Amino acid sequence: MTPRDASDDNSSRWSDLDRPPLNAASLRRGLVREGGLWSEVELVQRTGSTNSDLVALAAAGKAAEGTVLVAEEQTAGRGRLDRQWTAPARSGLFFSVLLTPSGVPVERWGWLPLLTGVAVATGLARAAGIDTALKWPNDVLVTVGDEERKVGGILAERAGDDAVVVGVGINVTLRADELPVPQAGSLALAGAVTTDRDPLLRAVLRALEDWYGRWRSAGGDPVASGLQETYAAGCATLGRVVRAELPGDRSLVGEAVAIDGDGRLVLATEDGMQEPVGAGDIVHLRPA
Structure with a gap:
């Protein structure tokens, strides 16, 4: 689906006053600066998938590194393994960014x-005041x-040989009766101090610019950049016994004990072995 500019649908712009539209001009002023990562912020009213759109733009040579594509509504948002991610218009943050991590070995792009x-x-x-x-x-x-x-999900896709598109979906104002599954949540339900999506998006993109800069300056080294330690400190999976469901109806059960240097989850199994599993290897990861 071809994305449409947010101004194309003024008739429904204020149909839900609890969910005002994003302000594209304000976002550009706050994020696009000389020497910074973000080169363009495009806001569309509705599209199938911001990831698919941005991958296509990159393939056509119509998007540079630092392009941010934001949609007020996604009708065919995708998670890992093409799982669907949908939500009411303006109820969340749905965006993708284009990154070209030159100087970082491809094996570290994971x-x-x-x-x-x-x-x-x-x-x-920082912005919502929640853990x-x-x-x-x-x-x-x-x-x-x-x-x-779960309040949000992330999907990374290659866009040619030298670029990656990373998509993010975050539930912001979804009410309990709007949740797609009982295991889902939203910032509003978690007691966020604000559900104003403009400062939330700016805070996330500024943090992403900061961490991407550290990681790229370190040549993608997760230890030197501090990324491996920080991810492990915030990872709720570690210390829990989980079942990794693998292709071919196989599974592996063990305690999640570490994130290794390749970003894989290391499981300590009952037989005393430590088995790493990569994100591309698993179908589901569930409590055992």
Whole structure:
């Protein structure tokens, strides 16, 4: 689906006063600066998937590094393994960014979803005033009541030989009766001090710029950049016994004990072995 500019749908712009539209001009003023990472912020009213759109723009040579594509509504948002991610218009943050990590070996690009998770958690903690946690490999968690719930997800896709598109979806104002599954949550349900999406998006993108700069300056080294230690400190998966469901109806059960240098989750199994599993290897990761 071809994205449409946000101004194309003024008839429904104020149909839900609890969910005002994002301000594209304000976002550009706050994020695009000389010498900074973000080169352009494009806001569209509705599209299928910001990731698919930005991958296509990159392939056509129509997007530079630092392009941010934001949608007020996604009709075909995707998570890992093409799982669907949908939400009411203006109820969340749905955006993708284009990164070209020159100087970083390709084998370290697998850290980009984890780096983005750290940035999302950092930005939300600062702007929304809530505790967040990360579920390996690509989920962001908040606490609703006394229960951990998924509030966001991350999807990274290659865009040619030298670029990666990273997409983020965050539930901001979803009410309990709007949640797609009982395990989902939103910033509003978690007691966020604000659900104003403009400062939330700016905080997340500024944190992403900061962490991406550190990581790239270190040649993608997760130790030297501090990324591996920071991700592990915020990862709710570590210390828990989990079942990694693998292709071919196989599974591996063990205690999640570490994130290794390649961003893989290390499971300590009952037979005393330590088995790393990569994000591309698993179908589901569940409590055992």
